[in-house]
Amino acid sequence: MSSTSEQPKSLFRDINADDEDPEVTEIESLCLRCHDQGTTRLFLTKIPFFREVIVSSFSCDHCGHHDSELQPAGRIQEKGVQYSVTIKNSKDLDRQFVQTNSASVSIPELEFESPPNKGVLTTVEGIIDRAVDGLNQDQVLRRIQHPEVAEQIDNFIKKLQDLKSCSTPFHIILDDPSGNSFIENPYPFFICNESLGIQESEEVDKEEKFNAKDEVVQFPSNCPGYIPHFKEVVLMASTCDACGLRDSEVKGGAGMEPKGRKITLKITDPSDLTRDVLKSDMCCVMIPELDFSTEMSSMPGKFTTLEGLLDDIISQLEKTNPFMIGDSTQDDKVSKIKQFCEKLKKIKLGEELDVHICLDDPTGNSYLQNVYAPDEDPNMTIEDYTRTKEQDDELGISDMKTENYESSE
Structure with a gap:
């Protein structure tokens, strides 16, 4: 018996192209299209700066049907989350995008909103392509039965595809009441580093910084209620909205x-x-x-x-x-x-x-x-x-x- 024990691998693995053993689990599953046996592949992975997810993919060799889905590995969060990102260039289109089956996606500039659908792990560009594919369904039949409606949809599809050129900035909003969706921040340490003077703001265009509602950046600082080499104190400030009076006072926190x-x-x-x-x-x-x-x-x-x-x-x-x-x-x-x-x-x-x-x-x-x-x-x-x-x-x-x-x- 070997005297050295191998370190157990984590159940949830980081996505890595060099990983020779990605720990993909294969399960035989019924194909709902041809009712023959297909294969479902499960991959448990970690989304950087987010959390663990389960990516599933189904394929059927008999009828060629393919399908994929993403599910959060954790519970529903205590609060929902809404991300609003300004897309300006091709780098923004490559942002990782996690959409659960309870999340909706909207693009205000086009007055477009996609209702909750299957969970997916993709990119911002992939979300646009997914919307285009959904609108293209039944377009062949629609051009015969309702040519005017089909033409309007074709025009809207062209507007969606034009977004990928990034000739005009646009916003994409991800709203998930379960709190398990996510849009990648390509500069996760930029805001904190700039606040601490570690990184110059010219290194990254400030307009390209991630803009997510309820984002919290934490860094250590001196406590305002403690005076070094003295004691704890209580700082109080009062303001009056009616007359504009402002006042502040300090009290010792340890009594007389x-x-x-x-x-x-x-x-x-x-x-x-x-x-x-x-x-x-x-x-x-x-x-x-x-x-x-x-x-x-x-x-x-x-x-x-x-x-x-x-x-x-x-x-x-x-x-x-x-x-x-x-x-x-x-x-x-x-x-x-x-x-x-x-x-x-x-x-x-x-x-x-x-x-x-x-x-x-x-x-x-x-x-x-x-x-x-x-x-x-x-x-x-x-x-x-x-x-x-x-x-x-x-x-x-x-x-x-x-x-x-x-x-x-």
């Missing part, structure tokens, strides 16, 4: 931290303004050089950059400050606020450096990007501190009871 956190960054270069910032709604923003500080809950939580955070502060001072608009306007205060906003704008533009931005968050849910991570940032300090009683009161922690809160009778 046991200690507060104070993050201080010294801005030494304009590139520091591009650092990511997660500011919770309870975080105070301070600029010691300007004697500036916001209060807790004065600004909503936001995930932005340092530049964006300064923009929000400037916008709040200039547009929503009651001293800047309406009857509450006071010239002296307006002048001071404008001067202060000018200083903030200079910091935002990188014209004034060596200033400190401080995020003081008693909930510990704010974050400032460390561009040197995982190493320490020489210009940033992080201090975790115990909250004061006043902070606990303001956060409502003092009134929380998390132990023995169920009354016993």
